[in-house]
Amino acid sequence: MTRRYVLQKSADGSTDWLEEIEVWSQRARKRLEWDIMKNETGYTVRLTIDGSHVPVVGAGNSPRSAKVNLVQQVDRAEPAILTI
Structure with missing residues (x-):
């Protein structure tokens, strides 16, 4: 049986999105695998889970902010990816 895992936003807005996806990956x-690319305007990040590319890209001023952006997009747009 597959259960869907939803990343949890904290009530005070201090969610650590990277910690949330790490917890999910350990449980599941x-x-x-993070693919971080630097470009003229900042950073873009792609994520691979068990060899399958996630169909969204994160962007940000730093590698961390790009990763956070990607994880937030996965949580909103691709909840089927986050399963246990």
Whole structure:
């Protein structure tokens, strides 16, 4: 049986999105691979989960902010990816 896992936003807005996806990957025994690219305007990040590319890209001023942007998009647009 597959259960959907939803990343949890904290009530005070201090959610650590990277910690949330790490917790999910450990519970689901999934391997996360980050592909970080620097460009003229900042950074873009792609994520691979167990060898499958996630169909969204994160962007930000730093590698961390790009990762956070990507995880937020996965949580909103691709909830089927986050399963246990």
